[in-house]
Amino acid sequence: MTTTDALDAEHARLLALQRLGVLDSTPEERFDRVTRLAQRLFGVPTVSITLVDADRQWRKAFVGLDGPVAQREGAFCDVTIRANRTLVVEDAAADDRFADNPFVVGDPHLRFYAGHPIAAPGGELVGTLCVIDTRPRRFDDGDRSLLRDLALWVQGELQHDVELDRAGAVQRGLLPRRPPELDGFRVAARCVPARGVGGDFYDWCATADGAGFVVADVMGKGMSAAIVAASARAALRTALRSPSLAAGVEAADDLLTTDLEEVGSFVTAWCATVDQDSGLVTYVDAGHGLASVLRTDGGIERLEADGMPLGVSPGASRARHRVQLRPGDRLVVVSDGLVDLLADLGVPGGDPRLVDPEVALPVPDGPRLSRVARDVRRAPDAGATLAALLGLADGTFVGDDLTILVLERVAS
Incomplete structure (x- = not known):
């Protein structure tokens, strides 16, 4: 040499x-x-x-x-x-x-x-x-x-x-930099990585009648999960702009199947479009099952989930569902990181609807959970709702990525 x-x-x-x-x-x-x-x-x-x-x-x-x-x-x-x-x-x-x-x-x-x-x-x-x-x-x-x-x-x-x-750089690059332009709505979202980088991400884009939203989770961690997440983001963005959301998600499933099979992975995803004039949300749930609507009267409606994750059953048809957001309602979609966190804190099954704020669970964190449940229900807007939910992780070990998206229809 x-x-x-x-x-x-x-x-x-x-x-x-x-x-x-x-x-x-x-x-x-x-x-x-x-x-x-x-x-x-x-x-x-x-x-x-x-x-x-x-x-x-x-x-x-x-x-x-x-x-x-x-x-x-x-x-x-x-x-x-x-x-x-x-x-x-x-x-x-x-x-x-x-x-x-x-x-x-x-x-x-x-x-x-x-x-x-x-x-x-x-x-x-x-x-x-x-x-x-x-x-x-x-x-x-x-x-x-x-x-x-x-x-x-x-x-x-x-x-x-x-x-x-x-x-981590790939994962951060998947997240949108600016909120969508959606008249009459407010949006807040956050992805908090845990010990390792996984495939959690949220996304949004403009559509003909308003905006489209995705919260997804790729099974696995590290670079392979981040790369699959990048592919899933691109495929699901195309689905959001498809004339038929269900057909768009089916096409995304077909497109991703080969890559998912090669790495032995799958993707859970919640995909929706929002009509900004009517407040009608059209969604397809691909094995995610973690979307709820917080109504203005304090009630929480868990949205229907009946689909398989992407990559599990290619060629399967996808069901389209609808839910109406009235002024003051907030749509909350979370990843399973919140479920795991709530289960660790004592919420039965990690139910992301939290608990009745007036009835503390008989666990050490019961009073805290009731306080957070109360704060979530009373939060004045999407940002405060997000902050209240993220507060659950303060001083607590979080073993999985924690992703939360809140869409609020602004009260007139």
Whole structure:
């Protein structure tokens, strides 16, 4: 390799390291767990997940060391990534390559080192998982294999973060940037991602008589779900503008089936068009089942749901339903993330209609649920309704994406 090639490779490696977004980040249990496990398995005092920066080593997780930063010059981990293989030094003091190394003759007075390289998604070697001791040790083939497996575990965690970031960007790109122009209506919506990026999204677009709306959820998480969601959004937008909404959803189902079968997924979707003059909502429910109308008298009407998810039964006919929104009524469509959250808080079955605000459930969160139910019913507009429902997640673990869309017909 020429000097120019080496400089280009190092530049690419450092760029890949920066793109991981891990340098100088706070400790994380998922990485700390690996270092503790390696310490027990190998019986060593020191373990480190080390990322090799331009002129320093930075440790994402470590045990048995004073701090997260050390110089790169003379580092065993630097030698490991340059060699692109497991490096084992059983007795550094007796090894001509390392006997005068500053990490051997000075702190931490290293004698034993074993490290395996960690790669970024593009294959660039950005660091190591290494085990260290201040006395010589033997390290056999079984130990090497175990160290490699642990290093690949760390590598998977780092690369998973990159995938989630990319999927998150795709997911955010699916959401509309501006509310629809719909005279006599107000719209509020939000998608709150959970631990991993999934395929939840909401969408709207203009139609000949008003506007069309979608709330959908792709089974699965990560980049594959986000890509399927992008395809589903395009297909369902076309369905919203079709002369027949039911036929449009059937066509979308046919279009998506091959992609869904290839990834072993399906999509639940609630699709509707709204006539802005009459307030008539025409909708097709494809396995979603989580739409309700909050009436001005405080009642909640759960809308009919009788369709299968997209990708489950291609070629099946879709039923069209209608519901009338009167001035002051609010249509609320949620994802199953709200159902799971409500179930965790004690609502039987996670019923998204919440509970009777005057009768607290006999669970620790009963009073809070009654208060939120009251706030939802009394909310003056779509934005306040959305805020009240999102308030359920405050201080609470949310295990799935939480998506809510509220369409309000403004009272005259």
